[in-house]
Amino acid sequence: MKRTITLFLSLIMLLSLTMTSYAEEYVVESMQGYGQTEILAHIYSRYTITIPATINLSETNQGTIAISGASLEEGYQVKVFCTNINSDCNGIILYNVNDNSKTIPCAILDENGLYMNSSTPLATFTQDDITSYDTIRNFQLELMSFDAVAGDYMGIAEYSFDCSPM
Template sequence: MKKLLSFTLALVMMLSVSVTAFAATINQDSNPKTVDTEITTSIAPTYTVTIPADVNVSFNATSTSFGKIEVTAAQINPDKCIKVALTTDGTLNNTVDATKVIPYTVNAGATAFTSATYLAAGEKTDLTINITQNDWNSAYAGDYTDTVTFNVSYIDR
């Protein structure tokens, strides 16, 4: 009984370490003797977008650098793009009296920035905050603040 059990266990161990190998075969009677094999891989879409940090606008500055939106890394599908949209009400609000405001725009070059699309790493948009001299002249003293929201999305082109 011990011999039968030992033989059975040895056979099970030998069968458990065998590995099945798959390979293309060439028939020796075929001409030409070639086989095509396919190599595949898959890369998941990934991207990194840098957006401007908090900024302090100096009094009477009609144009202040707001930094840049930059795609620092991107592996995206050929039919997709990265969209960055900016949302703001365009007013700096006095922290004591919300009825006192200073209007401003966020610009990319000479035009107001609302959104842009990007396809590759290294693409960027430089932004500025612009306040007219007339708006500075009519502003009340005090601290002003506003929040700008950036929405980043991965969309079809």
């Protein structure tokens, strides 16, 4: 009896396994159709900002900020800020290279002659400003003290750039 039950159960198990292996694919041959895929892309603004690494006030008091290779999104502008402007002199502090206790304030003025602060952009560029060549904005540097100790002075101006909606 055990043998018969074992054989019967084995046969049921074997039949159940083979039944699932004979499933057929569902194929539709008579239908035709079409479809669409919407493809989206976004090209972000791109630009190169060029600012001179050194400005020697013995030679010139003018600096330039140039934007080149620019493609701005509609309604966007690029702003350039001088981030370390001292609020007492609207510019940066120049230090005597031999004695850091000796300083001269050096004001930074935008191309309209307005004194700068760290929240006012030194230069602003819009898509309308940009030509096929470099677009240049000028700024001025002005020593605020002429009774300083004679010698060489140096200071660092730090910049940040921002591309944002107008």
